[in-house]
Amino acid sequence: MNAQPIELKKHEVAHHFETAEQEFDAAKIGMWAFIAQEVLFFSALFVAYAVMRFLHPDMFINASSMLSWKMGLFNTTVLITSSFTMVMAVQRVQVNKIAQSINYLIATLGLAGVFMVVKYFEYTSKFSHGIFTTKFFVAEGAFETLPIFFGLYFVATGLHGLHIVIGMGLIIWLILRARKGEFHSEYFTPVEMVGLYWHLVDIVWIFLFPLLYLL
Amino acid sequence: MSEQNHSHHVIPVAVYAKTFIALLVLTALTVLASRVDLGILNTPLALGIALVKMSVVALFFMGLKWDKGISTILFVGAGVAIFIFMLLTFADFSFRGDISAEEGSTFGIKSPVKLVEPGALHHGETSKGSHH
CATH class of the missing domain: 1.20.5 (Single alpha-helices involved in coiled-coils or other helix-helix interfaces)
Structure with a gap:
């Protein structure tokens, strides 16, 4: 995309680290601690889902049939593909193919955008039928407990969508820095860490898809 | 530049490509498994496949295997x-x-749902196959 080759910049190890390796390892432990925190954050929603499904099994089956599993499947495929393009962006930067890495980052960003557009159409189709969260629910339905399912649906997919949007911002930041030549085989910590975050967002969706759309 | 940053070796592209294909196959399997009525087994099967997918992502894409x-x-x-x-x-x-004597009650919360017969309306897919 750039006519001129990107000029790579030397990375200065922060003064409180002995070596670049120590710096990288510290960042990685911090990132995994954050990922563990994210898992726990989403776990509250999964426990709420398990409890509510246990109490209202028939309503959950009815409610999940109101969601389009085809859209869910499409978005699952989009996210898995974006995880692949993300891991390739990390791999390419490790072998100093910076331009290729940037292209993979742009592909990841585009796929994230596709995911959000599909999500937008899913939400608006639900809103147009009067399906909102909890007390704002005004649709017709077979169960008076339906707002419980859709409360979980909107909060879980909404928080997941928020993570996608934050990830898109982080990927844009990576693209801008990569263009300046700040990432290369000697220093790619931010690319690797955003990659880990992106895969976590994928993992959350791997559980949300069957629980909300299929079961 | 420091040479000590080379403790992590670069994973071949083929590993990531195979991981990607495995995840697509497992996704197809998730959908297929949900179309067959296995009764009480549908939920554990779906969760089992999701756990396998999570492990594949964590081991290979997130590199836990080499970490x-x-x-x-x-x-x-x-x-x-x-x-x-x-x-x-x-x-x-x-x-x-x-x-608790209040078991099964709605605790005074008035439901906003306009009740209709089950199956009278479909906002999403018209047939789910497995659950009817």
């Missing part, structure tokens, strides 16, 4: 915490009916 043990400890530790979370929550409300 230092501390990363796996943090990740699996979060999983153990969820297990305890589930266990204690279910232990709590599973036995609530034994002491």
